[in-house]
Amino acid sequence: MDTDARQPIMVDSGKRGRVAKIPRHIAIIMDGNGRWARQRGLDRAEGHRAGVKALKPIVKECAALGVEVLTVYAFSTENWSRPQIEVNALWNLLVEFLRLETPELKAERVRIQTIGNVGALPARAQKAIETAKRDTAEQTRMVLNLALNYGGRDELVRAVNRWLDEYRPVSPERYVTASAIAEHLDTAGLPDPDLLIRSSGELRISNFLLWQLAYAEIYVTNTLWPDFNPMELHKAIRAYQERDRRFGGLRE
Ligand code: IPE
Ligand code: IPE
Ligand code: MG
DSSP: OOOOTTOOOOHHHHHGOOOOOOOSSSEEOOOOHHHHHTTTTTOOHHHHHHHHHHHHHHHHHHHTTSSSEEEEOBBBBTTTGGOOHHHHHHHHHHHHHHHHHHHHHHTTTTEEEEEEEEEGGOOOHHHHHHHHHHHHTOOSEEEEEEESBBBBHHHHOOOOOOOOHHHHHTOOOEEEEEEEEHHHTTTTSSSSSSSSOOOOOOOOOSSSTTTTTOOOOEEEEEEGGGHHHOHHHHHHHHHHHTTOOOOTSSSO
């Protein structure tokens, strides 16, 4: 796919031809399914169904552009407070998505991973996740990282506790460090997101990747998630390519 809307997005860096900085890691807060459904007089679950459908073309486009990691916020630690019927519908959609799409994701050489407290999900969801992870474990083109029962605060607490479990018995005098925390987060081994996209216009991060987003560029679109498509993705990446990332230093 190649849209012109005022250049960059080139990629294909065979010996650094055509380059233009594509984010290594894109994180997306897929928000707005409920509003999309309401606008159409549909049930919220139908909005979620449409939202799941919107994901596949974005995964494929990210892989095609050379993005290394795509992390998508699918269910937060706070989303349990929604009506049980909606929560159930979400887990059913996840199971269906994994069952139907894993073969194609594998063919696209995408590896499925998760972050969040997956051990607290319904058994059927855990099983589907395990199968999808196992089936795609060898794939190396891109990681599709699903944030499920994910909360940034919960992740940090679990990370620090994991670190304490490891070190307290052997060296009780040791203090935690930034790299020790990073290495015990669910995202250990992944680069931090370069670009955070949030659909449907809310200007907040809703407990997503609190540690990892420290220097992410933020792009918010009013487009509701079910309407988010590869063109919208390109718009976000173009906006990113125009940003001046200083990391607290000075412009080059
Ligand atoms: C995002 O859409 C999907 C999940 C949080 C699971 P919402 O369901 O939050 O949609 P809105 O914000 O109500 O429109
Ligand atoms: C964030 O969206 C979580 C997901 C997209 C999974 P929410 O709709 O839950 O966030 P708030 O409530 O608007 O902050
Ligand atoms: Mg929402």
